Amino acid sequence: MRTCRTRAAGTAVALLLAASALTACGDDGNGAGDGAPPELEIAVGGAADQVTVPDDNPIKEALEEQVGATITSVRTPENLAAMLAAGDAPDFFRLNRTQLDLYASQGLLLDLTPYRDRLQEYIDFVGEDVFELGVIDGKPQAVVRKPAPASYVTYWIRADWLATLGLALPTTVEDFEQVLQAFTTGDPDGNGSADTYGLTGSSTAFNPFAPLWGSFGTAGPGRFYVEDGAVVNGYTDPDTPAAVEYVQRLVGSGVVDPDSFSIDFNEARDRAFQGRAGVMAAGWDAMKKQEFVDAAAAAQPGADWQQLPVMSGPAGDGYITLDPYGASFFAVPASVGEDEAKVDALIDLLNYVSTDEGNRLVSFGVEGTHYTADGDTLAALPALDEDGGYFFVYQLTGRDEETYLEVKFPDEKPFIDVAAAQPLTLVYDSLVVPPEGYTASDAERYATEQLVQFLTGAKSLADYDAFVDELTGQFRYAELIDAGAAQLDELGLTD
Structure with a gap:
């Protein structure tokens, strides 16, 4: 009987170890169940679908260090609705207001209500009225970018x-x-x-x-x-x-x-x-x-x-x-809500790129490499023209358009000012x-x-x-x- 009891105990221990290992692995590898940083896929659409974003770039590296996640820019899926239904869509993606209304009614989007207080830096950046444009049936279900201020x-x-x-x-x-x-x-x-x-x-x-x-x-x-x-x-x-x-x-x-x-x-x-x-x-x-x-x-x-x-x-x-809202709506799949680490990283990312420091990074790059700063006065360096063609991919909540244009296109400012001064x-x-x-x-x-x-x-x-x-x-x-x-x-x- 003693030998039998020992074998039973050994089997139980083995099963517990196996279960523990499975729990540690947790998900399919793009969450943080195994202790690895969560992986965020962002699909901002539009021109981003036509630009090549280097796998290793200083904006990506700085953002990843800030939020403790890997960040990958991907093209907008052609079969977005099917991928949403299957739980395979990018973690942050662009959509129009009609899609927002449809996917929200189907329960495919993450309700941001529980996270509203944690998104305050983002809300402060775009404005409460802009944030409210993403509310469907009383629930905030979209991240709305800072709107364009003028027609050019x-x-x-x-x-x-x-x-x-x-x-x-x-x-x-x-x-x-x-x-x-x-x-x-x-x-x-x-x-x-x-x-x-x-x-x-x-x-x-x-x-x-x-x-x-x-x-x-x-x-x-x-x-x-x-x-x-x-x-x-x-x-x-x-x-x-x-x-x-x-x-x-x-x-x-x-x-x-x-x-x-x-x-x-x-x-x-x-x-x-x-x-x-x-x-x-x-x-x-x-x-x-x-x-x-x-x-x-x-x-x-x-x-x-x-x-x-x-x-x-x-x-x-x-x-x-x-x-002003032609390309302003982004959403998060409801399935992302099952991964707390990924949600935390995404919230941190949206808040950070909405701060002065984070928005400066995604707009102008790395200080000393892409621009110089004298207080609030920025001046572009040649590397901004050379490297900056993909920075917009990381401007998830928008940018300060006036400052952006002044820094990136100082010689064109007279033309920008004429256009922006027109009655609107x-x-x-x-x-x-x-x-x-x-x-x-x-x-x-x-x-x-x-x-x-x-x-x-x-x-x-x-x-x-x-x-x-x-x-x-x-x-x-x-x-x-x-x-x-x-x-x-x-x-x-x-x-």
């Missing part, structure tokens, strides 16, 4: 052509029309050929006309914005037809590159640089970063591209528009979740096709009201407008 899009105009033709920089839409006409018919390049247009641009979101809408008192077709405490949609805004009529007149008079309704931005910019048009709409970075300055000079030596801020029109001084109207398209049963693709396709016909003169403006009736009725766009109005009001954006 302006018209750019050939000032040398103005000088050749004896014209001043236009300040009204009436002056602008005359300038475009002169650029088209007045041989501004002096080559004796009728080979120039006044205006060119890309087909994306009716880019050539973006700085014009505000001069007529509308943010543009399809945009959601607030006027006098009420949500307005650009298609049904009573000010929109006058703007459409103006553009129709420009197109009809032949001053707009007809390919502007089909080409992409790069092609449009190439045409402008080659001297085929004298005005285009673009951000300062698409015109004044050194590579584009060089391209313009190579294509047309002596070309003088200057900014043309928004012009006054029938509605007054005019304005440019900005959707915020649009909230990215916050509107389509109602159930609404087919956005069908409505958007129909609206875009019809608007092109109005802008090009293929359809008479007398038919605009009938177009709106069909869009809001047959294509159920009225339901989207109503949903958007209710949602933006609930978010406190109509106050």
